[in-house]
Amino acid sequence: MKSLLLVIVCLSVFLSASITYALQQVAGPLFFTVPLGGSSSARYGLVNDGEETITISLRAEGDAAKYLSFPSSVELQPKKMVYTEVTANIPENYDRASGGNIYGWMYALQQGAPGQVQINVQMKKNVTIVIPGVPFVERESTTIQTVQTLTTAQTTQAQSAITGSFVMTPANYLVAGAAIGFSIGIFFVVTKRRGG
Amino acid sequence: MKKILALITVLVAMQLITSTAIADNGGGPSDLGLDTQVGGVCGLVLTPTSVHFGLLQQDQTSGDQTTIVKNDGTAPTTSLEIQGADWSPASTPVTFPVSTTHYDESGSDYGSMTSLLTTPNPIHGGVLGNQASFTLHFKLSIPHGVTAAAYTQTITITSGC
Numbered sequence: 047m048k049s050l051l052l053v054i055v056c057l058s059v060f061l062s063a064s065i066t067y068a069l070q071q072v073a074g075p076l077f078f079t080v081p082l083g084g085s086s087s088a089r090y091g092l093v094n095d096g097e098e099t100i101t102i103s104l105r106a107e108g109d110a111a112k113y114l115s116f117p118s119s120v121e122l123q124p125k126k127m128v129y130t131e132v133t134a135n136i137p138e139n140y141d142r143a144s145g146g147n148i149y150g151w152m153y154a155l156q157q158g159a160p161g162q163v164q165i166n167v168q169m170k171k172n173v174t175i176v177i178p179g180v181p182f183v184e185r186e187s188t189t190i191q192t193v194q195t196l197t198t199a200q201t202t203q204a205q206s207a208i209t210g211s212f213v214m215t216p217a218n219y220l221v222a223g224a225a226i227g228f229s230i231g232i233f234f235v236v237t238k239r240r241g242g
Numbered sequence: 243m244k245k246i247l248a249l250i251t252v253l254v255a256m257q258l259i260t261s262t263a264i265a266d267n268g269g270g271p272s273d274l275g276l277d278t279q280v281g282g283v284c285g286l287v288l289t290p291t292s293v294h295f296g297l298l299q300q301d302q303t304s305g306d307q308t309t310i311v312k313n314d315g316t317a318p319t320t321s322l323e324i325q326g327a328d329w330s331p332a333s334t335p336v337t338f339p340v341s342t343t344h345y346d347e348s349g350s351d352y353g354s355m356t357s358l359l360t361t362p363n364p365i366h367g368g369v370l371g372n373q374a375s376f377t378l379h380f381k382l383s384i385p386h387g388v389t390a391a392a393y394t395q396t397i398t399i400t401s402g403c
Contacts (some may be wrong), residue, residue, distance in 0.1 A: 161292025
């Protein structure tokens with residue numbers, strides 16, 4: 047009975063340690079090319095890397111915000127990437143003096159756990175809307191991330207994320223090794239009990 | 243009982259191994275579109291997502307509270323910011339300033355730490371490599387004359403890529 051209790055306690059500790067709040071987004075800006083009176087869509091990729099289903103609040107800020115439409119919230123299942131469609135609409139009567147380049151940001155907010163100080167997790171995405179035929183104007187742009195210089199390892203991991211293939215990192219080997227060792231240990235305990 | 247134990251063991255081992263794999267492939271090929279942008283994903287994990295300073299008196303400074311900030315994605319962040327809201331009680335409209343909460347990455351003296359603001363401010367130089375993490379320390383000092391009540395605060399940590 048003591049061994050059984052020990053196993054249950056170990057399982058509880060090991061599994062509870064893996065429950066975390068984790069939000070990810072696909073790298074790179076949301077870029078729209080929209081003609082006057084037209085619309086264009088892009089997809090905002092979000093991943094819930096936690097263990098439970100979560101609901102994320104979406105909002106936009108900056109000059110581009112008033113031209114964007116998207117759902118106010120999105121539900122994310124654990125370990126699944128969800129693409130949310132974001133549409134940019136430029137009216138026919140758009141003020142050309144405002145320029146053919148409009149910038150802003152989109153935010154995906156995950157509420158932290160209730161407490162004296164709640165700490166929220168938020169992802170930020172740069173947004174650029176370009177209107178063909180309308181001259182650009184000088185304005186404070188968002189700091190747009192264009193091309194990252196990635197190391198070989200980062201490139202491999204990034205390609206893995208895009209293709210969906212699985213790459214074992216040293217951390218993965220460590221966790222997998224710990225899991226296998228843990229399982230062997232429990233088997234040993236069970237076998238010993240059966241023998242005794 | 244022994245068979246059930248053995249079954250639980252096998253199931254737990256399988257769950258642990260598969261969850262590790264799924265976490266790294268960004269959700270599996272069926273969920274990834276052809277127009278996925280190059281650069282992978284950047285992530286933000288906070289452990290924990292709430293902290294507690296406990297019961298404090300006027301002019302008293304709290305002990306150190308921490309949360310671990312980690313980018314669990316495959317791409318580095320290009321921005322990392324922190325902002326907060328004023329301390330407010332549930333029952334009355336009286337608040338005290340967000341800036342009474344201080345933070346840094348070393349847990350130094352309250353006076354040496356940075357005041358939290360309602361506007362975003364960079365932390366960790368604004369950049370966090372993939373799979374990198376650091377500890378964020380918080381301390382609170384209660385201003386003189388604050389009405390006794392149970393106050394709460396919301397802090398938001400924002401990551402971009």
